[in-house]
């Protein structure tokens with residue numbers, strides 16, 4: 001037991017004293033977070049005159065005297081057409097494809113919003129016409145909340161902020177028109193609308209919040225796939241491991257100590273990225289819930305297991321690094337860490353669905369509420385656990401202390 | 405019960421083949437407790453292979469090992485608790501400090517000596533806080549010996565403990581080894597320095613091409629050469645006739661075309677003959693020395709080769 005703790009401590013000391021490790025562990029993820037936030041967080045802001053938005057009209061009851069929903073939709077459609085030749089329209093609207101289910105379209109648009117591809121998504125809900133009509137009849141000033149127009153925006157994006165204020169102005173104009181038309185104009189009876197940020201529960205979520213779980217997982221990924229076989233294989237090549245072999249220390253003890261040290265390192269890395277994300281980039285995401293913690297731990301252990309797997313099949317440290325590189329590309333880029341995975345050709349989708357990163361990324365984001373449900377939670381847990389079992393099985397049979 | 409008989413280890417018919425290479429080819433020996441047992445042999449003789457089988461790193465192809473009075477199929481944890489090992493090619497994490505390495509290894513054993521005591525024994529106190537990667541070759545070797553002693557073992561394997569050490573450090577290592585023996589430890593040592601084997605060993609076995617070609621105490625081995633004295637000198641050019649003449653004075657050997665040794669039981673007489681021979685044939689007796697036979701000569705006698713090139 002003391003041996004396990006000392007191995008863990010030794011692993012930590014080595015990591016912090018070796019500059020190369022330190023770079024991969026800490027500087028690289030932080031660097032990546034900064035770069036990605038700058039690139040994607042500001043997308044649609046620079047030099048863009050036209051805001052990409054979409055209006056999703058879910059109102060199906062058009063039987064009433066006035067189809068307010070259609071009017072509102074129409075107003076935005078108009079803003080989507082250029083007023084003059086050669087001039088960009090104020091908004092670029094995205095429409096559902098023919099026969100597409102509106103709820104699906106809405107989900108797709110919200111995803112686009114999260115990724116910074118839309119400045120806003122306006123939803124005219126079912127019951128909107130009825131709600132508006134009742135308000136006018138009753139002249140009631142208390143909004144019932146149901147049937148309110150919903151504007152989804154991405155808080156982190158400047159484009160979203162600008163688009164929102166324009167949308168609000170437009171809605172105010174629509175209000176005036178409708179009410180004047182009907183004959184009485186009162187502030188309280190304006191079209192009820194509420195602004196929601198992407199995510200759930202109306203919490204403020206920005207692009208950095210979408211990004212942060214991905215960056216953290218990627219940090220674990222690099223630690224596991226490169227750091228683990230790197231440490232083990234270099235130690236083996238330098239004849240460090242065979243020296244342990246002539247003591248009562250067993251392979252499972254060594255691996256337990258190594259894992260403990262590795263997971264501690266991941267924890268330190270996580271805290272640093274989180275602190276940076278929160279104070280430098282204004283992330284608001286909260287990880288201190290059982291499910292996010294479970295997914296973080298699962299992620300760290302999955303990549304650790306992959307590291308053991310590589311260490312057990314590679315003959316030398318260099319061969320290990322090469323294997324890690326081969327796994328790196330498909331796992332990292334076909335796992336939806338930073339980019340949406342829809343729209344890929346089928347043969348790549350096979351990799352996406354076999355990739356534990358896909359499930360860890362989705363599971364972590366789902367549990368953090370920065371993403372709607374895509375896979376079931378048991379599935380997102382089961383696939384990484386399956387990979388862990390596979391990797392540990394192979395490693396336990398093939399990992400050798402001695403150079404071949 | 406063997407342990408009570410004063411025997412630490414008995415090895416019978418040990419074999420290890422690597423394809424064509426018979427690294428260890430059926431060797432047997434017994435090691436008394438509280439003694440230094442040395443395997444002396446040239447590069448590739450099979451010394452490391454033998455030790456690593458006994459340490460449990462390699463599997464023998466055949467043979468029986470009895471240690472601490474137990475017949476062993478495999479080196480168990482209990483045995484490892486009681487043994488200390490200096491590997492020929494062992495190493496430590498470069499970014500750990502000396503004291504951290506000692507503590508790390510101490511933590512693997514049920515009982516361990518205090519770190520300071522270990523470092524004092526191998527005279528590394530000033531290097532307590534130095535990183536392993538900053539140590540010199542000799543300091544690293546001393547650390548490795550220290551680590552081998554961390555569990556206060558009864559049986560100690562030292563695979564070439566003095567290779568790469570300067571003469572001063574080598575002497576220090578010798579005194580560490582004799583101290584250990586005086587404390588009642590059993591030491592199994594390999595070396596290709598015959599002076600070392602002579603100075604330290606209670607028993608020596610000379611190994612060549614995977615087999616033991618001679619064993620016994622250093623004195624027993626050298627006494628095989630009888631009461632002879634050896635006259636040695638250097639020369640580069642000797643005709644067969646010159647050699648034939650020398651042969652008539654005593655058993656003559658020439659290696660690498662350079663060093664010539666002549667054995668004699670009557671030193672004064674042979675010397676006179678050789679001086680006359682030298683004058684007459686105009687062959688200088690460069691670096692001529694007269695000495696008692698040593699293990700090197702035993703090896704030479706048995707194999708016709710020198711231990712070291």
Ligand SMILES: Nc1ncnc2c1ncn2[C@@H]1O[C@H](COP(=O)(O)OP(=O)(O)OP(=O)(O)O)[C@@H](O)[C@H]1O
Nearest residue numbers: 422425427445446447448449450451452453454492
């Ligand atoms: N793993 C291996 N595979 C193949 N051959 C090996 C292996 N290990 C050792 N040998 C061979 O076995 C023979 C004995 O090697 P060993 O290392 O035991 O010699 P040694 O006496 O320790 O030599 P040195 O003085 O150079 O340390 C050598 O010919 C070596 O090449």
Ligand SMILES: [Mg+2]
Nearest residue numbers: 451452453492
């Ligand atoms: Mg050797």
